[in-house]
Amino acid sequence: MRKPSSIREGYFFMQQQELIPHLFRTEAGKITTVLCKLYGMDQVELAEDITADTFLSAMETWPYKGIPPNPAAWLYTVAKHKAINFFTRKKIFDEKITRELQLPDIISENDDPDFSAENIADSQLRMLFAVCDPVIADESQIALALRILCGFGIEEIANAFLCTKEVIYKRIFRAKERLRNVKFQAEYPDPVQIETRSENVLRTIYLLFSEGYYSETNENTLREDLCFEAMRLVNLLLENEKTNNPSANALMALMCFHASRFAARRDSQGRMIFYDDQDESLWNRDLIAKGSYFFQLSSKGNEISRYHLEAGIAYWHTIRNDTKDKWENILQLYNKLLVLEYSPMAALNRTYALSKARSVGEAISAAEKLQLNDSQYYFTLLGVLYKNNDAEKSRNYLNRALELAKTPADRDALNRQLRG
Amino acid sequence: MQEFMLIFRHENAVGQVSPEQIQQWMKQTMDWIGGIAAQNKFVRGDGLPFDNARVVHHNKMVTNGPFGEIKETLGGYIVVKADSVDEAVEFAKGSPVLQGEGNTVEVRKVARGDGIH
Known part of the structure; x- marks a missing residue:
C-alpha cells in the first residue's frame, strides 16, 4: 500500500x-x-x-x-x-x-437488484432460513451464515474457530452444495417452514453467539463481532411479525445479558477473569436494560423454551450480590433446563448452584454422581467444591483438570486456581 | 441402559395443604428430578392432577375420581434411565413423595425401552 x-x-x-x-x-x-x-x-x-x-x-x-x-x-x-x-x-x-x-440458459432475465431496506431485510431473513437447514451440519451452517449473511472473510472465520482456511472452505463448499436446489418462492419462508425451522434457526444463531463468546482467538474485536452478528440476526427475526416469537425474544435477552460482561471478562492481556473477580463497573448497564426489555417481551404466551430458562439464569448473573435467593432461583432454573434438555455444562453449573443455594456437602455428593470423567470442567468443579474442606483432594482434582485442559487460556485459569 | 417408571402413590391424598407447602413440595420435587436429569438419566414425567379425574368401570359405568373406594391414589410418575432395577430404586429413594407416611414409589421396568419390544 x-x-x-x-x-x-x-x-x-x-x-x-x-x-x-x-x-x-x-x-x-x-x-x-x-x-x-x-x-x-x-x-x-x-x-x-x-x-x-x-x-x-x-x-x-x-x-x-x-x-x-x-x-x-x-x-x-x-x-x-x-x-x-x-x-x-x-x-x-x-x-x-x-x-x-x-x-442451456443458466439464469433467465430478471429485474434489477432492489437494495431498499425492506428488500435487504427480507433477503437476509430468507437466507437465514435457507442456511439453517437441518440437513446441513451445524459447523457448516455457522460458517455459511458468517460468510454469506455477515460478510466475514474465510480467514476471519478460520481465526475465530481456530482452524485452517481449508477446513472452512470445505464446510462452506458442502453447505453451498446443499443450498443449490433451494428456490425462493414468493412466500419464503412459508408458515410451514417458519414452524418447522424456527427452532433450528435459533439454535444456529445461539451456536454462533457461543462461538464468539467462548472463542479462544486472541482477537477481542473478532469475538465481539461474532456475538453482535448473532444479535443482529435475532433482530432480523424480531423485526418481522411472522418470525417474532417468545423464544426469539428470550434468546435476544439471553445474549444481551451475556454480552453485558464483555469488557469485564478479560484483562488487558486477554486472560479470562473469573466472574467473582470481575469489575462490576465494567458491566454494560445498557445491555442489561435491553436484556430485561426483551425478557419481558418473551413472557407473552405459555411457551417456556430453553432460551427462557437460560435468559433467567443469565439475568440472575447480572446481579452481583450473592444471596441464597439468587442461587435458589438459579438452581431451580437449571433443574428445569436439565429436564428440558440435558447438557454436561448445565449439569455442572446446576451442581455449582446447589453448593451456593444449599450446601457444599450436598453439591459434592451430587457432583460425584455425574461421572463426567472425560471433562476438564468436571474436575475443575470438584476441585473448587473441595477447596475449603479437603485441600489435597482439591489439588488432585485441579491437576486432573489440568491434564485434560486443551487451551492455554484454560491451563492458565487452572494454574491460578491451584495457586489461589 | 433400561427405562424404569417410578410411580408415586399417595395415601390420603385429599387434604388441606397450604400454598407454602405446595411451593416447598414443588421445590423438593424439582431438586430430586434435576439431580436425576443432571446425570442424563431423566426421560420424562408427569403429574396426574385429580381435577376432572374419572374412573371407567367394567360395566362402562363412569365415576368421578379414583377417590372413595381406593385407599391409595396415583399422584404422578417419572421415567428414568438406569442400568439396573437397583439403580432405579436408588433414584426412587430420593423422592420427596416418601416423606408422607404410607406413600410409596413403585419401580417398574418399561418394556418398550429394552430394545426388544
Missing part, C-alpha cells in the same frame, strides 16, 4: 482502513443476499463475485475521489450496475454464442 504523504492524506488513510473492513462486514452480506434472492441460490458464487467486484471498485476509487457521503448507497448503486452489466453481457453472449452452441 502507498504511503500517505501528508497529514490530511494520512488521516484519510486511517479512516479508510477502518471504514472498509467495517463496511465490508455490514454491506457485503446485504449485497450478496439480495443478489441471491433475485438470481437463486444456485448463483451464490455469481453474487459473491459481484459483491467482491463492488468492493474492489470502492478500494480503487475512494482513495482518489474521497469517500462518498453515503458509502452504503454508493456500494448498492455500483453493485446494481455490475449486476446489470453482467446480464447485458450475458445476453449478448447468449444471443451470439450460446444459441449457436445450444447451451
Whole structure:
C-alpha cells in the first residue's frame, strides 16, 4: 500500500482502513443476499463475485475521489450496475454464442437488484432460513451464515474457530452444495417452514453467539463481532411479525445479558477473569436494560423454551450480590433446563448452584454422581467444591483438570486456581 | 441402559395443604428430578392432577375420581434411565413423595425401552 504523504492524506488513510473492513462486514452480506434472492441460490458464487467486484471498485476509487457521503448507497448503486452489466453481457453472449452452441440458459432475465431496506431485510431473513437447514451440519451452517449473511472473510472465520482456511472452505463448499436446489418462492419462508425451522434457526444463531463468546482467538474485536452478528440476526427475526416469537425474544435477552460482561471478562492481556473477580463497573448497564426489555417481551404466551430458562439464569448473573435467593432461583432454573434438555455444562453449573443455594456437602455428593470423567470442567468443579474442606483432594482434582485442559487460556485459569 | 417408571402413590391424598407447602413440595420435587436429569438419566414425567379425574368401570359405568373406594391414589410418575432395577430404586429413594407416611414409589421396568419390544 502507498504511503500517505501528508497529514490530511494520512488521516484519510486511517479512516479508510477502518471504514472498509467495517463496511465490508455490514454491506457485503446485504449485497450478496439480495443478489441471491433475485438470481437463486444456485448463483451464490455469481453474487459473491459481484459483491467482491463492488468492493474492489470502492478500494480503487475512494482513495482518489474521497469517500462518498453515503458509502452504503454508493456500494448498492455500483453493485446494481455490475449486476446489470453482467446480464447485458450475458445476453449478448447468449444471443451470439450460446444459441449457436445450444447451451442451456443458466439464469433467465430478471429485474434489477432492489437494495431498499425492506428488500435487504427480507433477503437476509430468507437466507437465514435457507442456511439453517437441518440437513446441513451445524459447523457448516455457522460458517455459511458468517460468510454469506455477515460478510466475514474465510480467514476471519478460520481465526475465530481456530482452524485452517481449508477446513472452512470445505464446510462452506458442502453447505453451498446443499443450498443449490433451494428456490425462493414468493412466500419464503412459508408458515410451514417458519414452524418447522424456527427452532433450528435459533439454535444456529445461539451456536454462533457461543462461538464468539467462548472463542479462544486472541482477537477481542473478532469475538465481539461474532456475538453482535448473532444479535443482529435475532433482530432480523424480531423485526418481522411472522418470525417474532417468545423464544426469539428470550434468546435476544439471553445474549444481551451475556454480552453485558464483555469488557469485564478479560484483562488487558486477554486472560479470562473469573466472574467473582470481575469489575462490576465494567458491566454494560445498557445491555442489561435491553436484556430485561426483551425478557419481558418473551413472557407473552405459555411457551417456556430453553432460551427462557437460560435468559433467567443469565439475568440472575447480572446481579452481583450473592444471596441464597439468587442461587435458589438459579438452581431451580437449571433443574428445569436439565429436564428440558440435558447438557454436561448445565449439569455442572446446576451442581455449582446447589453448593451456593444449599450446601457444599450436598453439591459434592451430587457432583460425584455425574461421572463426567472425560471433562476438564468436571474436575475443575470438584476441585473448587473441595477447596475449603479437603485441600489435597482439591489439588488432585485441579491437576486432573489440568491434564485434560486443551487451551492455554484454560491451563492458565487452572494454574491460578491451584495457586489461589 | 433400561427405562424404569417410578410411580408415586399417595395415601390420603385429599387434604388441606397450604400454598407454602405446595411451593416447598414443588421445590423438593424439582431438586430430586434435576439431580436425576443432571446425570442424563431423566426421560420424562408427569403429574396426574385429580381435577376432572374419572374412573371407567367394567360395566362402562363412569365415576368421578379414583377417590372413595381406593385407599391409595396415583399422584404422578417419572421415567428414568438406569442400568439396573437397583439403580432405579436408588433414584426412587430420593423422592420427596416418601416423606408422607404410607406413600410409596413403585419401580417398574418399561418394556418398550429394552430394545426388544
